[in-house]
Amino acid sequence: MRRVRDIGQVLADPQLESRDMVATLLHPTVGPTRVMGTPLKLSATPASLRTPPPTLGQHTDDVLAELASRPATSRRCGGMGWCRLRA
Secondary structure (H helix, E strand, O other), X not given: OOOOOOHHHHHOOHHHHHOOOEEEEEEOOOEEEEEEOOXXXXXXXXXXXXXXXXXXXXXXXXXXXXXXXXXXXXXXXHHHOOOOOOO
């Protein structure tokens, strides 16, 4: 029977390292951050990781503004009170 590994054990797996399945990106607030690499390995058009994961709430205002700009969504979310954008 195999044990279930935690995220630290998974990220330290030498097989994942050798397949470039773990990458380190520089996050603007927390510094170097280890993230999962891309599972697709295409020789002619290789994938790349360009940005670190967003911080909690980083894109909330943008998403709500886009939703609020749609008439049907604006009526629904305005009535529920969850489309209040920060000033």
